[in-house]
Amino acid sequence: MKYTDLELTQDAMKQMGELALDAVIEHILGLPDAPRSELKDSVLKSRSLREPPPENGTDFPKLLDLLMNQVIPVSINAPHPSYIGYIPGGGLYPSAVADFISSAVNRFTGIWLAAPAAVRLEANVLEWFAGWMGYPESTRGILTSGGSLANFSAIVTARKHLLGDDISRGVIYASDQTHHSMMKAAMLAGIREENIRLLETDKAYRAVPEKFEKAITADQKKGLKPFLLISNAGTTNTGAVDPLNNMSEVARRFELWHHIDAAYGGFFNLCEKGRKKLSGIENSDSMILDPHKGLFVSYGTGSLLVKEGELLRKAHMLTADYLQDLPTPEGEVDPSLYSPELTRPYRGLRVWLPLKLYGIKAFRENIAEKLELTQWIYRRFCEEQGFECISPPDLSVIAFRYIPERGDADLFNRRLQKAINDSQKLFLSSTLLRGEFVIRICVLSFRTHKSEIEEAFDIIKFFAKQQDKE
């Protein structure tokens, strides 16, 4: 039978790889001069790419050209050095190289025995994370596609441990600043919507432990079953860190599971100033950390750590007859027994390679620099008349508004954000705090340094003052 050989020749592989590599390097070198976002006519542009399945092939250079010129540029340019919107990641080049290697060699890392050495490297990464967070040896963890699924597995673990099969009375407590992935995870884990308490925060948008105590006591009296208390180590809105020690204390007193969402803020624990802010993180029962945020690796890498690792296994453990040839020896970790996934991408390598290549010191320095840059721009906002920061930054997020000479502040700031983003000189995201519109910045890209932050401040100030004069 006639068939197309899908295996490429040595020359064809090399040529394809070189073309892709050249295009990527050119793209990365061109980042500083590229637009910060390119979303004009994006509906038209994305619809124009719709097509039926291609019966016959197209040359690689043509496809690469399409990707680099018509697909990738139509976007918010998150890897740009000046990117301070939402929560930046950056995308370290070595993590992309790791992805290429792991996809090309395509080893199966869902089960220990299928690639024991590769799974060990991933286990190393998780053990390093646990050590940095002050978690003990009993900790087990998983690398996930992101914080959302890590939160999901955390809730499932706490639910299984404390509620068993009777989940209808289970109640969850979190502050009103908690990331929506937590509520989505609760919803997916079968927790009733009416049993999710989002409690009001203080002036600095941090959780108030006394409110948690009150709510838990009231629910216990009603015959409900409080089981999970959630803290934030860096909220998305303002970067606020909850009083972690006090929250642990409340959880301990009422025998609740204490989970910390440290997706954004956790890796600040690598540096001294960050450690002070995150004091108490080690007293929780579980936490999530997003390497695609604080370790700058490519999108698609989250993680969950559970202090009593056996509980993570009990919540996810299920096997089958057709896997009987693949036993896991004592002391080794079989990823599929700790997570909802069986077949999975080899995420460990995209974290392991950059950490080994640069060493942890490099990450400690970079993460510390982000805290300093945030303090610098915060001082500039405080000094400049008209700007108002919502609270001093705990980590590297600042939520701010410009209070105009006259007129409605919400409207003014909505227009200000739009004018800045339309200029393509900077891309900023916004949020609502107690119903008020605020603009926010988050300094977290490894490419963002002092010059980018100075420029960002000048751009924001220029547009604010210009609009205020109109």
Ligand SMILES: Cc1ncc(COP(=O)(O)O)c(C=O)c1O
């Ligand atoms: C604090 C926090 N938690 C959880 C998440 C969800 O993580 P992911 O987008 O990786 O699924 C985010 C995402 O930005 C976040 O900022």
